[in-house]
Amino acid sequence: MPNATSTTRTAAAPGPLAGRREWTAFVVLLLPLLLVSMDVSVLFFAIPSIDRDLAPSATQQLWIFDVYAFALAGLLITMGSLGDRIGRRRLLVLGAVAFGAASVGAAYADSPGMLIAARALLGVGGATLMPSTMGLVRNMFRDERQRTRAVGIWSGAMAGGVALGSVLSGVMLQHFWWGSVFLINVPAMVLLVVLAPVLVPEFKDPDPGRFDLLSVPLSLGSVLPVIYGVKETAAHGFGVRDGLIVVAGLVVGWFFVRRQRVRRDAMISRELFRDRHFSAGIGLNALAAFAMMGSSFFTTQYLQSVLGMGTLEAALWSLAPSLAVGAAAPTAAAVAQRAGRARVVCAGFVIAAAGFGLLALTGTDSLWLLLVGCAVMSSGIVMVMALVSDLALATAPPEKASSAASLLETGQEFGGAMGMALLGAVATAIYTADMPGSAPEAARKTLAGAVATGDGSLIAAGRAAFVHSMQYASVAGSVLLLAGAALAATLLRRAGGTGTRETGGEAAPRTAPAGQYD
Numbered sequence: 001m002p003n004a005t006s007t008t009r010t011a012a013a014p015g016p017l018a019g020r021r022e023w024t025a026f027v028v029l030l031l032p033l034l035l036v037s038m039d040v041s042v043l044f045f046a047i048p049s050i051d052r053d054l055a056p057s058a059t060q061q062l063w064i065f066d067v068y069a070f071a072l073a074g075l076l077i078t079m080g081s082l083g084d085r086i087g088r089r090r091l092l093v094l095g096a097v098a099f100g101a102a103s104v105g106a107a108y109a110d111s112p113g114m115l116i117a118a119r120a121l122l123g124v125g126g127a128t129l130m131p132s133t134m135g136l137v138r139n140m141f142r143d144e145r146q147r148t149r150a151v152g153i154w155s156g157a158m159a160g161g162v163a164l165g166s167v168l169s170g171v172m173l174q175h176f177w178w179g180s181v182f183l184i185n186v187p188a189m190v191l192l193v194v195l196a197p198v199l200v201p202e203f204k205d206p207d208p209g210r211f212d213l214l215s216v217p218l219s220l221g222s223v224l225p226v227i228y229g230v231k232e233t234a235a236h237g238f239g240v241r242d243g244l245i246v247v248a249g250l251v252v253g254w255f256f257v258r259r260q261r262v263r264r265d266a267m268i269s270r271e272l273f274r275d276r277h278f279s280a281g282i283g284l285n286a287l288a289a290f291a292m293m294g295s296s297f298f299t300t301q302y303l304q305s306v307l308g309m310g311t312l313e314a315a316l317w318s319l320a321p322s323l324a325v326g327a328a329a330p331t332a333a334a335v336a337q338r339a340g341r342a343r344v345v346c347a348g349f350v351i352a353a354a355g356f357g358l359l360a361l362t363g364t365d366s367l368w369l370l371l372v373g374c375a376v377m378s379s380g381i382v383m384v385m386a387l388v389s390d391l392a393l394a395t396a397p398p399e400k401a402s403s404a405a406s407l408l409e410t411g412q413e414f415g416g417a418m419g420m421a422l423l424g425a426v427a428t429a430i431y432t433a434d435m436p437g438s439a440p441e442a443a444r445k446t447l448a449g450a451v452a453t454g455d456g457s458l459i460a461a462g463r464a465a466f467v468h469s470m471q472y473a474s475v476a477g478s479v480l481l482l483a484g485a486a487l488a489a490t491l492l493r494r495a496g497g498t499g500t501r502e503t504g505g506e507a508a509p510r511t512a513p514a515g516q517y518d
Contacts, residue, residue: 037161056112071123080406095128100189107179135402152333209265225249281392286415294419321375328379329386342492349485352380356478434465
């Protein structure tokens with residue numbers, strides 16, 4: 001295929017249509033996306049077996065769970081910038097090799113330390129795969145309609161992968177040892193390494209400037225403490241130590257942002273923010289992630305601790321809403337072509353708010369209402385995330401596509417952590433207030449603590465208090481999403497059908513080259 005050339009397009013010029021090769025390459029790119037999103041939840045059922053074989057301490061067990069997400073979130077910005085410089089396909093293949101090797105290391109780990117190290121390397125690999133795949137989607141699909149459809153499918157696959165991970169790990173553990181939940185990554189990564197150089201074109205920034213090494217520790221030092229502190233607050237309540245960690249991350253973040261503003265070869269290009277729709281896309285995407293992860297704080301506990309389901313049974317039931325979610329993003333992309341992106345984004349927020357409204361009506365035996373509420377809420381959120389992600393990518397310069405994708409995903413990590421912390425804090429406060437003052441301290445803190453007492457009356461009180469707290473938090477989530485709809489209407493009011501400076505598939509008049517095929 002020919003090299004891309006520098007062109008100046010008018011606002012009405014349509015981009016070239018992607019053919020069979022690009023769509024086949026897109027299917028290949030869905031492989032790492034599914035596996036990276038599945039690895040977030042793949043350990044849900046494996047921990048008891050790992051405990052028996054490796055005997056990790058309580059602290060080591062937490063790191064086995066969390067180090068993957070921390071490494072992923074902390075390195076997204078760095079890897080997005082690196083992909084723009086060395087080539088997105090090259091970084092994708094290198095990440096696939098690292099992800100596959102780390103999967104083998106995790107599967108055959110013989111100590112907690114080795115498993116933690118392997119999980120950390122999985123996070124590093126995941127941080128290379130996520131922005132590379134989305135950046136390549138931006139470059140392969142130059143026609144606006146095709147790109148919007150592809151990003152919609154991408155978003156639906158990512159949401160489905162998180163739900164599928166826990167179920168698949170449960171099924172694997174019925175027949176194999178705990179290491180099998182990691183080995184399922186290896187064949188897919190081998191396939192990616194073989195097929196990507198053949199099917200996926202290479203894109204990179206032809207004039208990236210020097211790589212700013214000092215910005216790497218600064219970005220890590222700003223993202224990781226904030227994510228860690230917020231997650232710890234969600235899990236254990238606010239503490240001075242966690243607050244200081246968050247403040248330290250914000251201080252480092254100030255230095256990081258200041259460095260990006262003054263350096264010509266900054267890790268995050270200032271050109272990304274010249275169109276206000278890029279910032280709007282990141283903010284609205286983070287708000288949608290806030291609601292998505294905030295709701296997950298309740299739903300899994302409701303299925304297990306209120307309805308008394310086993311872990312695998314709860315995971316299987318939680319797959320039901322995914323059927324609606326998988327269709328929501330592509331449908332939203334199609335409707336946006338006719339009704340306009342801004343209208344559909346606002347509608348997605350309203351639909352998600354309605355889903356939270358249904359969750360606010362649940363009682364202590366409302367399985368189907370919970371599932372319907374989750375399906376409605378998740379469908380609305382995925383509609384928003386698909387369209388605002390496409391919005392941000394479309395307004396970014398094509399040569400900075402991976403950096404744009406990394407900022408989207410980092411914002412999503414922040415939003416998700418804040419959702420669990422804030423909605424969880426609302427629920428915890430109401431739960432504690434509803435529990436009898438004579439109840440044991442553990443029972444007054446969490447429903448799991450009440451269930452652990454074995455006292456029937458206390459368990460019933462705990463379940464009622466939990467449902468009451470979920471109702472109030474759901475109302476708060478619904479109000480927040482309605483505010484998000486109003487915010488989207490304001491931020492995207494000039495977006496029209498595309499919501500970008502482009503109306504045909506490429507950026508508004510710009511002379512920078514879009515990248516190149518190898």
